[in-house]
Amino acid sequence: MTTRGVALALDGITHRFGHTVAVDGVSLRVEPGEIVALLGPSGCGKTTLLRIVAGLLRQSGGHVAVGGGIVDALPPNERGAGIVFQNYALFPHMTVEANVGYGLRARGTPRKDIAETVRRMLALVRMDGFARRLPRQLSGGQQQRVALARTLAVSPRVLLLDEPFGALDKNLRLDMQIEVKRLQRELDITTIMVTHDQEEALSLADRVAVMSHGRVEQFARPDEIYDRPASLFVATFVGTASLLRGTLAEGVTLECAAGRLPLGSVGAPSARAVVLAVRPEHLRFVDPASAGLDAKIELVLPLGPLVVYDVVLSDGTTLKVTTSRGAGVTPHAPGDAVRVALVPGAPASVFAE
Numbered sequence: 058m059t060t061r062g063v064a065l066a067l068d069g070i071t072h073r074f075g076h077t078v079a080v081d082g083v084s085l086r087v088e089p090g091e092i093v094a095l096l097g098p099s100g101c102g103k104t105t106l107l108r109i110v111a112g113l114l115r116q117s118g119g120h121v122a123v124g125g126g127i128v129d130a131l132p133p134n135e136r137g138a139g140i141v142f143q144n145y146a147l148f149p150h151m152t153v154e155a156n157v158g159y160g161l162r163a164r165g166t167p168r169k170d171i172a173e174t175v176r177r178m179l180a181l182v183r184m185d186g187f188a189r190r191l192p193r194q195l196s197g198g199q200q201q202r203v204a205l206a207r208t209l210a211v212s213p214r215v216l217l218l219d220e221p222f223g224a225l226d227k228n229l230r231l232d233m234q235i236e237v238k239r240l241q242r243e244l245d246i247t248t249i250m251v252t253h254d255q256e257e258a259l260s261l262a263d264r265v266a267v268m269s270h271g272r273v274e275q276f277a278r279p280d281e282i283y284d285r286p287a288s289l290f291v292a293t294f295v296g297t298a299s300l301l302r303g304t305l306a307e308g309v310t311l312e313c314a315a316g317r318l319p320l321g322s323v324g325a326p327s328a329r330a331v332v333l334a335v336r337p338e339h340l341r342f343v344d345p346a347s348a349g350l351d352a353k354i355e356l357v358l359p360l361g362p363l364v365v366y367d368v369v370l371s372d373g374t375t376l377k378v379t380t381s382r383g384a385g386v387t388p389h390a391p392g393d394a395v396r397v398a399l400v401p402g403a404p405a406s407v408f409a410e
Contacts, residue, residue, distance in 0.1 A: 062090030062247040063137075063214045065110070069119035072105055079105045080116070081271040092241050092248040094258035097268035098294070103251045106268075107217050110249065111140045123215055134163075139213030143220040145204040147192040153179070153203050154188040160211040178206035181240065198229045205240065216241070218250040222257065234261055255295050259283065267291050283336075289408045292334035299340075299376040301333040302410060311407075315370035316350045318398065320405040330410035337365060337379035339403035342387070342395050349398035352376065354389050364388070368397060 065087040072080040080102040087093045095103035108114040110121055112133035120127050128136045147156050157178050158171045166174075179185055182202040192200055201221065208216065221237065222230040238261055241248050252258050258265050259279040266276045267290075275287035286292035293300070303313030311318045311333050320333070343349050355375070356367040359382070366378045366389060378397060380386055389395060399405065 062088075062245050063124035064089050064122075065124075065215055065247055065249070066122040067106070067110070067119065068122070070106065070109060070116050070121070071118040072102075072109060072114060073117045078271050080109070082119070083268075083271075083273055084119075085266055085273065085276060087247055087249060088263075089247055090245040091263045092238075092250065092261060094262035094265045095249065095251045095268060096253070096255060096258040096265050096295070098253060101268040102271040103253075103268050104219060107140070107219055107249060107251050110136075110215070111138050111217055112136045113140075137214035138217055139208035139211060139215070140217040140219060141201075141204050141208050141221050143223045145192075145200045147200060147203060147207075149192050151191075152188065153184065153190050153192075153195070156192070156203055157206045157210050159207060164211070174210050175206075178210045181209065181243075182206045182236070196229075197225050198233055201225070201233055202236070205237070209240070209244070209246075214247065216246050216248040218248065220251055220253070222252075222254075230257075237261070259295070267295060269294075284404045286334065286406050289332060289334060292406050292408070297337055297377060298334040298406075299337070301335070301374060301376075303331065303333070304329050305331055305407070313350075313374075314372035315352075315374060317348065318350055319348050320399065320407070321402070332408050332410055334406040334408065335376075335399070335403075337377040339400050339405075340376060340378045340397055341380070341400050342378065342389070343398045345396055347396060347398060349396040352395050352397050354391050354393040354395060357389065357391060368395060370397075 067083055067085045070080055070083045083106060095106060097103050105114060109116045112131065120129055123137055154175050157175045161171045161174060179188060182205055184202050184206065222233055225233060234257060262279060264277060265279055265282050267274045267282060269290050275282060275291045282291060282295055286295065292298045301311060301313050303311045306312050309320055311320055350370055352368040352370050354366055355369050358365040362382055364380050364382055368376050368378055376397060
């Protein structure tokens with residue numbers, strides 16, 4: 058079975074609960090066969106947006122188009138979108154094969170075709186041999202596979218995943234992330250996934266839409282989201298970032314209470330008062346004669362091949378610095394005086410204060 062991807066377009070989608078705006082003018086285009094993650098904190102509107110695409114909610118304004126055709130007036134079962142919920146929503150009294158074939162039976166598909174499709178779907182999600190079991194006899198990961206098989210059995214043009222790994226433990230979650238990625242690529246199916254887990258979004262998605270207060274702050278590839286955040290919210294929500302406040306001198310040096318930090322070439326904002334957001338791996342320790350900021354080591358956190366240092370500048374600002382362990386790397390201990398600078402060529406994200 059191969060489901061050819063179709064384009065999905067959201068044009069100015071707005072949804073209101075009384076006077077509260079849950080989604081505010083969101084416009085996105087998902088390319089055929091692409092997997093897009095809607096990433097953001099609880100209450101930012103990502104699940105509301107997914108339910109609007111599925112037809113489970115009706116937007117206050119804007120249009121949803123699947124494969125070039127506007128589907129606003131269509132009921133959920135005619136939109137070509139299949140959704141997998143966080144709790145899997147399996148029928149507890151039905152066997153695995155009955156759950157997978159449910160949508161086909163509702164469509165009036167012949168019994169022989171249902172049996173063949175169910176067999177293929179269970180093989181696709183690697184659940185052969187579980188057809189006669191009930192959901193309560195399955196693990197969380199197995200239930201999720203059944204939920205995926207049931208959704209894929211009706212050949213949706215768009216696959217919608219609502220926090221699909223939230224109920225799984227860490228090790229099983231990684232296994233299922235790999236499995237979903239495999240299925241999505243094998244079927245070439247256009248997919249939107251809702252998650253609040255940034256690692257999940259950055260590892261699985263072709264592009265990520267970072268949402269806050271019903272709006273999309275940035276829609277880009279994972280590497281762009283991480284290295285070139287479009288706003289201070291994106292810089293602090295995605296990954297770890299230390300913040301330094303100060304002013305820009307000649308657009309290439311940050312002047313702050315703790316000293317002067319050369320930034321290299323940056324896209325300087327028009328405002329002079331700025332905030333620098335910097336990743337721990339983009340900072341390094343330099344010798345006392347080099348340009349940088351004086352600091353003191355507060356804490357040392359060994360993390361496998363890496364060491365995370367929590368350092369305090371002279372003005373009390375804290376920074377996190379990540380270095381590798383091993384030969385040629387000078388270790389530091391709490392209380393050590395150090396000088397901190399940017400790694401040459403590291404991206405510097407500067408925003409107006």
